[in-house]
Amino acid sequence: MEQSSHYITICSDSIGDTAEAVVQAVIHQFQNQRVTIRRYGNVRHEDELRKLMEETAQLQGFVAYTLVQPELREVIREEAVRLDLRIVDIMGPMMQAFIDTFDDAPQARPGLLHQLDENYFRRIEAIEFTVACDDGRDLGAMLKADIVLLGMSRTSKTPLSIFLAHRGKKVVNYPVVPEIAPPQQLLSLPPSRIIGLTMKPEYMLKIRSERLKMLGLPAGSQYASLERIHEEMEYAAVLFKKLGCPVIDITDKAIEETAGIIMGHL
Missing domain, CATH: 3.40.50 (Rossmann fold)
Structure with a gap:
């Protein structure tokens, strides 16, 4: 059986559904779909984040993330520079557009999409x-x-x-x-x-x-x-x-x- 040669790590301080949905949609746009997705949900600590990023760098993949906590967003950017690792911020540009257009601030609370409402x-x-x-x-x-x-x-x-x-x-x-x-x-x-x-x-x-x-x-x-x-x-x-x-x-x-x-x- 042919082994996957491409690795994408999904990182979220919630469950990671949003990031995975985007990643899957992108994968289907390419003929070469030999991709392994490594999904890490409920990431709340800097050590967890650094470890998964180091592993991804070793696999020569990239990280797609949905982190809303400012501290973790800062860490992932710093580690990306240190490891020379590509990261893709799934929610950041949308949140920034919301801030710029509507002059509002995010709650920065993970998991709001999936709360029991x-x-x-x-x-x-x-x-x-x-x-x-x-x-x-x-x-x-x-x-x-x-x-x-x-x-x-x-x-x-x-x-x-x-x-x-x-x-x-x-x-x-x-x-x-x-x-x-x-x-x-x-x-x-x-x-x-x-x-x-x-x-x-x-x-x-x-x-x-x-x-x-x-x-x-x-x-x-x-x-x-x-x-x-x-x-x-x-x-x-x-x-x-x-x-x-x-x-x-x-x-x-x-x-x-x-x-x-x-x-x-x-």
């Missing part, structure tokens, strides 16, 4: 709701959902649902199958709460074929035939039109991009 508990509730309703397991929950996702098998319904749940949305996803009539609960919903998912047939064929291969099933299954895929897509198109809901072609779209489009429809 009302929004946090709303997200937890949404995640629990969404997991319990995966793949149409609770039809009655459609009436309580913020979003109902409809789509054929392999249209990313579950990962999309979980992603949206982390944004505080209660989501039900329901599989569209020609042999199963849509439930009455679905037909009673306003179109604005329903999203139809589709993709190009050739792309679907590739995904389903890979799925069969992964499961060790024969490649000639009807599930991964163009004829069956076209049949399902035609049925889905008729259903979406009947419901009057927005339809999103997810071909070649990342989960984040599709989720952004869905949020734009709400």
Whole structure:
């Protein structure tokens, strides 16, 4: 197995989610993605900071950080000069822009984004709701959902649902199958709460074929035939039109991009 040759250290005096999200987004812009991410959260002491920076320098990587405590921000800058180590301040420029533009001062308290406030508990509730309703397991929950996702098998319904749940949305996803009539609960919903998912047939064929291969099933299954895929897509198109809901072609779209489009429809 080929070893990773690039190292990025994430350093935060909170949990490090913000920095890692930015780092991951950047990594995906490069073809060479052989990168090892070393994440250090809840860094509160100068000794911890110096140690992780020395290790990163030895690995010839760089440090991406979200530190809000002034003392630690000063130390990381000093150590970067001493070690000749590249550092990337994820939050600093944004905080400075806020200070300069709005003449305000930051609280310099780590972890404020993740404190246990009302929004946090709303997200937890949404995640629990969404997991319990995966793949149409609770039809009655459609009436309580913020979003109902409809789509054929392999249209990313579950990962999309979980992603949206982390944004505080209660989501039900329901599989569209020609042999199963849509439930009455679905037909009673306003179109604005329903999203139809589709993709190009050739792309679907590739995904389903890979799925069969992964499961060790024969490649000639009807599930991964163009004829069956076209049949399902035609049925889905008729259903979406009947419901009057927005339809999103997810071909070649990342989960984040599709989720952004869905949020734009709400």
